[in-house]
Amino acid sequence: MAYLMTKNLSYRYEDGTKALDDVSISIEKGEFVGFLASNGGGKTTLLKTIVGLLKPKPGSVSIDNRPISEMGRPELSSKIGFVLQNPNDQLFAPTVEEDVAFGPRNQGLDEDEVVSRVQEALDLVDLQSCAKKPIHRLSFGQQKRVCIAGVLAMKPEILLLDEPTAGLDPKSESNILHVLGRLNKEQGITVVIATHMVDLMPLFLDRIYVLKEGRLVMNGTPKETFASTHTMEGVDLRLPYIARLIEELKQKDSMPFGELPLTVKDARIKLIALIPKEVFKLEPK
Ligand SMILES: Nc1ncnc2c1ncn2[C@@H]1O[C@H](COP(=O)(O)OP(=O)(O)OP(=O)(O)O)[C@@H](O)[C@H]1O
Numbered sequence: 001m002a003y004l005m006t007k008n009l010s011y012r013y014e015d016g017t018k019a020l021d022d023v024s025i026s027i028e029k030g031e032f033v034g035f036l037a038s039n040g041g042g043k044t045t046l047l048k049t050i051v052g053l054l055k056p057k058p059g060s061v062s063i064d065n066r067p068i069s070e071m072g073r074p075e076l077s078s079k080i081g082f083v084l085q086n087p088n089d090q091l092f093a094p095t096v097e098e099d100v101a102f103g104p105r106n107q108g109l110d111e112d113e114v115v116s117r118v119q120e121a122l123d124l125v126d127l128q129s130c131a132k133k134p135i136h137r138l139s140f141g142q143q144k145r146v147c148i149a150g151v152l153a154m155k156p157e158i159l160l161l162d163e164p165t166a167g168l169d170p171k172s173e174s175n176i177l178h179v180l181g182r183l184n185k186e187q188g189i190t191v192v193i194a195t196h197m198v199d200l201m202p203l204f205l206d207r208i209y210v211l212k213e214g215r216l217v218m219n220g221t222p223k224e225t226f227a228s229t230h231t232m233e234g235v236d237l238r239l240p241y242i243a244r245l246i247e248e249l250k251q252k253d254s255m256p257f258g259e260l261p262l263t264v265k266d267a268r269i270k271l272i273a274l275i276p277k278e279v280f281k282l283e284p285k
């Protein structure tokens with residue numbers, strides 16, 4: 001049963017740029033979905049129409065079979081949490097903890113609950129030690145993590161994140177994706193991320209929508225999306241590097257690989273399987 005749906009969304013900015021063109025998507029409750037597109041592909045515009053910040057023309061968005069146009073802002077923001085691409089557009093309170101507390105306080109929760117939500121959210125993004133810090137003294141990556149904490153603290157049913165890992169160091173990138181993965185698997189939160197970063201995506205995403213110039217050009221599992229370089233042609237994206245390596249070994253060196261592995265773990269297992277046991281005595285763990 002589709003939980004979050006868009007029907008025939010189109011959107012044109014005032015200057016005439018057509019940013020979305022007839023986009024229909026359908027996301028199940030509890031899915032972890034990615035919107036993948038190169039720069040200018042329409043990811044941010046799509047997320048903004050889903051949260052009601054931009055009004056599609058034509059088109060509609062519904063959650064749980066109810067059009068969002070019939071929901072008030074409080075109802076919509078209790079269902080959807082949106083992390084903007086740029087922290088400067090999202091953060092406004094003087095300190096980290098005040099910013100993260102804003103959402104839950106606005107939801108009318110009592111102060112003890114607000115404090116515990118703030119602690120929990122800052123723990124999740126590993127920023128407890130910065131709780132009292134002024135926002136403007138944080139690094140870009142830390143600000144990004146405060147944005148994510150602010151939305152997590154509201155415990156929404158659906159999390160939409162615009163480029164959540166852009167500008168983060170490798171450890172923070174992996175941490176954030178693991179936090180999102182845990183929220184998705186353990187708490188059943190539906191997670192949608194917009195990104196053009198492909199390497200870690202296969203570890204987390206159930207499904208990927210690929211956009212090009214505002215049009216939907218593909219919808220499938222990571223395995224279907226990254227089946228070969230060919231599937232990424234024309235969308236200005238690339239395969240995960242590990243899949244690219246195996247594809248080259250397959251095509252240029254005639255190594256007998258079937259389906260491309262998308263993660264280091266899968267690639268390792270496939271590579272070990274090709275090496276005669278008596279040579280290396282390796283067993284994949
Ligand atoms: N306020 C605006 N006015 C006019 N055109 C805009 C505006 N915002 C975005 N666009 C255009 O709409 C198209 C889609 O932009 P959008 O920001 O949705 O893409 P994106 O996939 O999020 O890109 P990025 O990866 O760079 O964040 C682009 O051609 C962009 O130039």
Ligand SMILES: [Mg+2]
Nearest residue numbers: 043044085162
């Ligand atoms: Mg964007």
